[in-house]
Amino acid sequence: MGKREPNAALGRLLAEAACSQGQFAMAVNRVGTESGVPLRYDDSAVSHWLDGTIPRKVVRPFILEVFSRKLGRPITYADAGLPSPASGTSSRPDTLEGLMELGRQDMDPSRRGVLGAALFSVALTIPDWPDVVGRLEAVQIGKARRIGYREVDAVAAMTEKVSELDDQFGGRHARPMAAAFLVNTVVPHLQADASEDVRKALLSATSDLLYLTGFMAVDEGLQGLAQRYYVKALELAGAAEDHLTYCTTLRGMSLQAVDLGHEAHALRLADAAASASPNAGPRMRAFLAGQQAHSYAATGDRRNALTFMREAEVAMDRAESRAKAFGSYAPSSLAYHVSQVRYALGDKRGSVESLKESDRLRHSHYRRSSVRYNSLLAERQLELGHLEEACATWDKVLDDYPLVQSGSADEKIRNMQALLRPHLRNRAAMSVHERSLSVSG
Structure with a gap:
């Protein structure tokens, strides 16, 4: 040897x-x-x-x-x-084969452990817009069956319905449903014959579905799986020449990265999303600028953080009232971003006030977001030494939590229990802690 x-x-x-x-x-x-x-x-x-x-x-x-x-x-x-x-x-499968494999794994409960072990990578290759626009040769293989806008509308409607379920009840059950729909319905549609306009519309609708499924995977803590869905969404958005979903997906990847503590990576993605959307409307501009502000604040760049936060606020003031059913950027979302910027820049009190404003503006339908963001509010109230106010906020969280199936919600409840343990001599803290144990099983 x-x-x-x-x-x-x-x-x-x-x-x-x-x-x-x-x-x-x-x-x-x-x-x-x-x-x-x-x-x-x-x-x-x-x-x-x-x-x-x-x-x-x-x-x-x-x-x-x-x-x-x-x-x-x-x-x-x-x-x-x-x-x-x-x-x-190491050979890369074609896009449709990759979609089928990804969806089949995600709809199979026996594979969940493997999917959960997928590695989140800051070195993941993100396809640039010029590299993906209009280029999806694998889908240009017509079969005898022909589809039209009716099938496109069905994909969009299913995506909207899954998004509503995610907003209200969390993604733990909704994501496997989306994966099954992807495998059993969407991929066969993509393989069917269609006019060029219908094909592009279907690719765009599928990209929306993939973005949403990736977003739900993030919520469940499956970070590597989410990246795989996001990259597929970028590829299909480019093939459809759909700037909106391409930029929305990059922005979602930036949010994932900043929440995981990869601030420089998050900033690169946020800036890439903004630069790839030169003709964004005011709501989209607010959506992108808010994430840029959050990312700059996380890297400690106060000047750029405040500049982009003002840009987001001005754009939101100009935004039309109608928005997409999922991924929409509303005043409550903007208030959340303001809170994140303030917190990253050291203004904890301002962050708490912005989270309260976000809660006041949020529609009751968004139950999963309420659990997550009000938990964050309680954590920051406790940081300020306002124990009983934090307990009141956590009590509100526990009203919604039993109805939500979400990994991020579960994590927030575990955080609450750990933060309250040193304060169990306080009557309010003891009450909330005991209630949390009863609802979390």
């Missing part, structure tokens, strides 16, 4: 990242935990890798992701001196 060669490429990346072996091991463990793969590496493991030991296959993508996050650019297997996946597994 030949002598093992040290991995000089890995050593160079480690030096460029200015990261100790122990710090790198901890970062790999964190990425593994995000992906549902518990790891307990320490500096000795990194030392072995540097000496030439090949990391386990499941761990290699985590190593690349850590370097990509630290260095702000995609890192390949070759860059890190690691063996690439077998060529048979």
Whole structure:
């Protein structure tokens, strides 16, 4: 057996990242935990890798992701001196085959654990608008059956209905329904014969459905799965020459990234969404500028955060009253963004006031959002030392929570219970804590 060669490429990346072996091991463990793969590496493991030991296959993508996050650019297997996946597994399926596989996995309960372990990656290749516009050759294969606008309308109506269910009851049950519809109805429509106008309309409607399904996957904490849906939505939006859904999806990816703490990545996506939408109407402009403001605030850029926040407010004032059934940007959404900007810039009291305003403006139909954003309000009230006010807000959350099937809602209830434990001598805190235990099972 030949002598093992040290991995000089890995050593160079480690030096460029200015990261100790122990710090790198901890970062790999964190990425593994995000992906549902518990790891307990320490500096000795990194030392072995540097000496030439090949990391386990499941761990290699985590190593690349850590370097990509630290260095702000995609890192390949070759860059890190690691063996690439077998060529048979790395070939990219065509768009329809990829949609079928994604949907089938998501509608199969036995596959949920695998999907949950999908890695959220800041190094994910995001297709630029010029790369996807009008280019979906895989769909240009007509079959004997012919479809028309009736089928397009059915896809749009189903998407709207699923969105309503998500808003009111959470996405835990609605997302598998969307996946089944995608596999059993939408993909066969995409394979059918159609006029060019109908085909583009169908691609646009399918892109909307994929964006919504990705959004619901984020809500369930399935971050890598959400990215896969989002990228498919970008591809189909480009094929349909649908700027609106393309920009909406980029903006959704920015929101996902900023909530996960990847501020620089979120900012790149928010700016890309805005630059790809040169002719946006006022509501869309408010939608995009609000996310830019949030992302700039998260990176500590106060001047740009406030500039884009003012732009969003002016655009909202000019926006028409009608909006799409899902993904719409309403005054309550704007107030939420103002609260996030204020909080990121250190104004906790202002953030609390904006969250209260968001709650006052939010329609009662948006029950999942109420659970999430009012939980956030209570957390920030507690940060200010207003324990009893926070308890009153959490009591309101618990009115809605039993009706919502949502991973993000479940997480907020767990956070509430942890935050209240040090305060259980307070009567209000004890009451809310006991009530939360009774409704969370």
